[in-house]
Amino acid sequence: xxxxxxxxxxxxxxxxxxxxxxxxxxxxxxxxxxxxxxxxxxxxxxxxxxxxxxxxxxxxxxxxxxxxxxxxxxxxxxxxxxxxxxxxxxxxxxxxxxxxxxxxxxxxxxxxxxxxxxxxxxxxxxxxxxxxxxxxxxxxxxxxxxxxxxxxxxxxxxxxxxxxxxxxxxxxxxxxxxxxxxxxxxxxxxxxxxxxxxxxxxxxxxxxxxxxxxxxxxxxxxxxxxxxxxxxxxxxxxxxxxxxxxxxxxxxxxxxxxxxxxxxxxxxxxxxxxxxxxxxxxxxxxxxxxxxxxxxxxxxxxxxxxxxxxxxxxxxxxxxxxxxxxxxxxxxxxxxxxxxxxxxxxxxxxxxxxxxxxxxxxxxxxxxxxxxxxxxxxxxxxxxxxxxxxxxxxxxxxxxxxxxxxxxxxxxxxxxxxxx
Amino acid sequence: xxxxxxxxxxxxxxxxxxxxxxxxxxxxxxxxxxxxxxxxxxxxxxxxxxxxxxxxxxxxxxxxxxxxxxxxxxxxxxxxxxxxxxxxxxxxxxxxxxxxxxxxxxxxxxxxxxxxxxxxxxxxxxxxxxxxxxxxxxxxxxxxxxxxxxxxxxxxxxxxxxxxxxxxxxxxxxxxxxxxxxxxxxxxxxxxxxxxxxxxxxxxxxxxxxxxxxxxxxxxxxxxxxxxxxxxxxxxxxxxxxxxxxxxxxxxxxxxxxxxxxxxxxxxxxxxxxxxxxxxxxxxxxxxxxxxxxxxxxxxxxxxxxxxxxxxxxxxxxxxxxxxxxxxxxxxxxxxxxxxxxxxxxxxxxxxxxxxxxxxxxxxxxxxxxxxxxxxxxxxxxxxxxxxxxxxxxxxxxxxxxxxxxxxxxxxxxxxxxxx
Numbered sequence: 028x029x030x031x032x033x034x035x036x037x038x039x040x041x042x043x044x045x046x047x048x049x050x051x052x053x054x055x056x057x058x059x060x061x062x063x064x065x066x067x068x069x070x071x072x073x074x075x076x077x078x079x080x081x082x083x084x085x086x087x088x089x090x091x092x093x094x095x096x097x098x099x100x101x102x103x104x105x106x107x108x109x110x111x112x113x114x115x116x117x118x119x120x121x122x123x124x125x126x127x128x129x130x131x132x133x134x135x136x137x138x139x140x141x142x143x144x145x146x147x148x149x150x151x152x153x154x155x156x157x158x159x160x161x162x163x164x165x166x167x168x169x170x171x172x173x174x175x176x177x178x179x180x181x182x183x184x185x186x187x188x189x190x191x192x193x194x195x196x197x198x199x200x201x202x203x204x205x206x207x208x209x210x211x212x213x214x215x216x217x218x219x220x221x222x223x224x225x226x227x228x229x230x231x232x233x234x235x236x237x238x239x240x241x242x243x244x245x246x247x248x249x250x251x252x253x254x255x256x257x258x259x260x261x262x263x264x265x266x267x268x269x270x271x272x273x274x275x276x277x278x279x280x281x282x283x284x285x286x287x288x289x290x291x292x293x294x295x296x297x298x299x300x301x302x303x304x305x306x307x308x309x310x311x312x313x314x315x316x317x318x319x320x321x322x323x324x325x326x327x328x329x330x331x332x333x334x335x336x337x338x339x340x341x342x343x344x345x346x347x348x349x350x351x352x353x354x355x356x357x358x359x360x361x362x363x364x365x366x367x368x369x370x371x372x373x374x375x376x377x378x379x380x381x382x383x384x385x386x387x388x389x390x391x392x393x394x395x396x397x398x399x400x401x402x403x404x405x406x407x408x409x410x411x412x413x414x415x416x417x418x419x420x421x422x423x424x425x426x427x428x429x430x431x432x433x434x435x436x437x438x439x440x441x442x443x444x445x446x447x
Numbered sequence: 448x449x450x451x452x453x454x455x456x457x458x459x460x461x462x463x464x465x466x467x468x469x470x471x472x473x474x475x476x477x478x479x480x481x482x483x484x485x486x487x488x489x490x491x492x493x494x495x496x497x498x499x500x501x502x503x504x505x506x507x508x509x510x511x512x513x514x515x516x517x518x519x520x521x522x523x524x525x526x527x528x529x530x531x532x533x534x535x536x537x538x539x540x541x542x543x544x545x546x547x548x549x550x551x552x553x554x555x556x557x558x559x560x561x562x563x564x565x566x567x568x569x570x571x572x573x574x575x576x577x578x579x580x581x582x583x584x585x586x587x588x589x590x591x592x593x594x595x596x597x598x599x600x601x602x603x604x605x606x607x608x609x610x611x612x613x614x615x616x617x618x619x620x621x622x623x624x625x626x627x628x629x630x631x632x633x634x635x636x637x638x639x640x641x642x643x644x645x646x647x648x649x650x651x652x653x654x655x656x657x658x659x660x661x662x663x664x665x666x667x668x669x670x671x672x673x674x675x676x677x678x679x680x681x682x683x684x685x686x687x688x689x690x691x692x693x694x695x696x697x698x699x700x701x702x703x704x705x706x707x708x709x710x711x712x713x714x715x716x717x718x719x720x721x722x723x724x725x726x727x728x729x730x731x732x733x734x735x736x737x738x739x740x741x742x743x744x745x746x747x748x749x750x751x752x753x754x755x756x757x758x759x760x761x762x763x764x765x766x767x768x769x770x771x772x773x774x775x776x777x778x779x780x781x782x783x784x785x786x787x788x789x790x791x792x793x794x795x796x797x798x799x800x801x802x803x804x805x806x807x808x809x810x811x812x813x814x815x816x817x818x819x820x821x822x823x824x825x826x827x828x829x830x831x832x833x834x835x836x837x838x839x840x841x842x843x844x845x846x847x848x849x850x851x852x853x854x855x856x857x858x859x860x861x862x863x864x865x866x867x
Contacts, residue, residue, distance in 0.1 A: 182676070185669050185718060186697040194756070245665045245831045249605050250707025256602070256731045277606040277729065279711055281699055281831065287670025291699055291711075298605060299745035300734045301756035309697065311676045314720045318758075319739020325719035336614070336721035338738075411665045411701065413831040 030352075030359045030374070033060040034381035040065035040104035040128070042095045042119060043111030044077040045207070047133060051110060051160075052077060054363035054370050056084050061377055064103040065090040069111075095119055099126035106380060108160075109133065112208035113220075117142045117397070124155040131158045131376045132393075134223045136400025140417060143394040143401075147419050150390040158376050158386035159393040161227035163304065164434055165371035169228040170350035172308060172315065176232050177432055178348070180324065181310030187232060188307035189225020190293030194300050196257040200267060213274040217248050218404035219294045220274065223396045225304050227388065229290055231434070232308060236391050237427045239286045241416040246403035248275025253297035272297070280403050282416070292399070315341060352433045375435050387434045394419040450772075450779045450794070453480040454801035460485035460524035460548070462515045462539060463531030464497040465627070467553060471530060471580070472497060474783035474790050476504050481797055484523040485510040489531075515539055519546035526800060528580075529553065532628035533640075537562045537817070544575040551578040551796045552813075554643045556820025560837060563814040563821075567839050570810040578796050578806035579813040581647035583724065584854055585791035589648040590770035592728060592735065596652050597852055598768070600744065601730030607652060608727035609645020610713030614720050616677040620687060633694040637668050638824035639714045640694065643816045645724050647808065649710055651854070652728060656811050657847045659706045661836040666823035668695025673717035692717070700823050702836070712819070735761060772853045795855050807854040814839040 066077040078091040106129035113135030120130045253276040258268040276297045282290040306317035313324035321338030363370030486497040498511040526549035533555030540550045673696040678688040696717045702710040726737035733744035741758030783790030
């Protein structure tokens with residue numbers, strides 16, 4: 028593999044150009060083999076702003092519209108990147124595939140199982156792939172963990188945890204015109220709204236949809252008091268300070284897998300706290316945890332009885348097991364947002380199209396990961412009843428080829444480990 | 448309060464004298480106002496060993512038997528301390544109350560709701576109290592946390608976590624004569640076998656059974672592979688290495704409370720790891736976590752956006768909010784096992800009897816906390832279905848007096864905070 032090696036030109040339409048959309052588009056524009064031929068946002072100012080950026084960087088102005096259907100009609104767009112509000116990702120993806128476009132989309136959760144199934148069926152019928160742009164699967168720490176796991180450092184895995192633990196009270200609590208879909212979702216829904224940042228990497232650790240799959244989940248929500256408290260203190264005179272927020276401050280979800288592992292997810296966005304994805308990986312040989320940056324491996328000498336055992340810093344191990352892709356990436360030079368992972372996930376999307384290979388995060392992964400949101404809502408509504416997680420692969424998960432170790436669908440780093 | 452001030456003599460019978468029983472008995476013998484008049488264990492060698500210790504320390508040999516019923520008949524025993532196998536705590540406690548004895552017992556879980564109810568009803572009928580000897584409620588860290596919570600450091604609480612995370616593979620995997628009840632339980636049961644070390648302190652934080660109560664729980668168990676792997680490696684030639692262990696390596700339990708808080712418990716005893724009770728307390732003003740020893744409070748200055756926020760060490764805050772009882776205890780001189788907390792819980796039992804006041808951990812707490820074990824088994828058997836947690840107080844929890852801040856039922860440290 029040679030990061031950034033230019034392939035044939037990939038022509039894109041960008042749909043959804045809020046803060047995140049513009050950032051990702053700029054990263055795409057840094058790739059010489061990518062051409063942005065259409066930009067779209069329901070807000071005209073945003074679409075125009077994006078068009079100006081493309082023109083400035085590439086000389087020619089792209090097609091600019093407030094109607095994504097216009098983007099889907101264009102022959103100079105082979106693939107779309109959807110970065111709209113959470114609840115519009117899947118409907119637009121389905122229309123895009125029906126219009127013959129390849130699809131990628133930013134992360135978020137699904138509103139119903141039905142839309143997940145429709146996305147899967149339309150992808151199967153049209154032969155057009157869908158890739159969820161789950162950047163955290165490409166982060167340095169998560170990829171080092173993947174590397175350690177594939178090399179057997181933790182032995183057989185038993186339990187993984189993660190969370191979207193991000194204090195977003197000020198963003199959710201914007202009192203005037205709030206174009207951000209988060210406010211709607213936190214005000215009206217109650218569930219694991221944003222599962223994929225932690226579940227995506229865990230899915231790569233546990234080979235979900237490739238020899239393993241998620242079977243059932245149970246979710247529980249705490250009371251919702253954090254956002255209201257924040258608004259009372261910081262924006263006491265707004266209508267929002269009197270509004271009801273349905274989303275529980277802490278939503279915990281337990282997931283069972285066919286190979287016997289369990290997964291714990293935490294959604295935590297309306298209480299004061301440091302950002303953390305709360306990563307936690309536990310196997311028969313040891314345990315790693317993100318909070319506290321600790322690792323404990325059985326093979327390390329330990330004496331003095333079980334109370335004397337201590338976590339040690341994970342720094343050395345993360346360096347020792349740095350993923351080969353990241354070694355190459357550091358030489359190439361990090362770019363794009365979020366510590367560099369955004370570039371990698373977008374590059375995996377572009378290169379998979381160029382080489383006509385399956386996406387490392389495909390439509391089955393996208394459907395399964397996003398379905399956690401509506402399933403968690405259902406579980407909470409039913410008093411934390413267990414709900415089934417569908418097998419979107421229709422049984423193929425038992426024999427599907429393992430995901431490539433470099434998450435690029437090419438030049439797999441661990442061919443032997445992945446030939447299960 | 449004056450720790451260790453001798454009151455009237457309390458006469459005890461000790462039932463169950465394995466390693467833990469002997470240790471606790473020695474701590475009791477260090478109290479001049481306690482007299483051990485009877486010792487009992489089903490194994491004669493253990494009973495005799497205990498009798499020898501009492502004789503050596505106090506001059507006179509106590510009554511010594513292998514039948515606890517003989518202890519219950521004695522007039523020179525007003526209270527019993529039950530430290531037998533988990534599954535015999537409650538049946539013996541019930542018989543003891545019927546024989547007119549006051550009861551304390553070591554921690555463990557219940558095998559059925561029925562035995563919990565019977566314990567409650569017999570206590571109500573006989574007027575004899577039951578105290579669960581949950582030492583972790585008296586640990587320095589947990590009591591500092593309680594102090595912080597009562598003084599409003601975390602604001603309204605939303606979510607708490609804890610775990611019994613203790614690598615016990617060698618103890619469970621003893622291959623020859625194993626008198627320890629853990630092996631039976633791990634081989635045959637599958638549930639949250641040991642909930643009270645973490646749930647006890649959380650119950651004090653959340654005022655459970657005193658203005659708040661646990662409503663429902665859901666449990667999920669991972670596969671059970673850790674003990675088997677350990678035996679294959681360390682004791683490959685034993686029958687035990689071929690035995691089936693039912694207890695999932697990681698059992699997670701979510702509990703909902705009437706005031707909207709949620710609680711997460713983790714049982715983790717058959718994988719390699721450092722000991723941790725995984726404490727975690729989160730409210731509208733901040734969060735504390737045991738792993739990593741981190742605390743984050745909103746009132747601390749934080750700049751640079753939410754990604755810049757960091758946990759800081761909890762050392763300073765734990766010192767600043769050291770519980771008054773612990774300040775006094777350090778002057779008095781720590782004694783007994785487990786960093787000093789064993790002495791405090793036993794002393795609370797003794798002094799409550801002397802002063803004829805209710806136990807700080809009473810029969811309703813004992814029943815509710817221990818019931819988590821059989822309820823978690825039920826939930827797991829039903830595919831992680833939610834199960835109701837009974838209201839053992841029969842509605843009295845809404846108006847019951849708050850638990851004293853010093854957990855001694857006397858000279859409450861925070862009378863105002865507890866008058867809710």
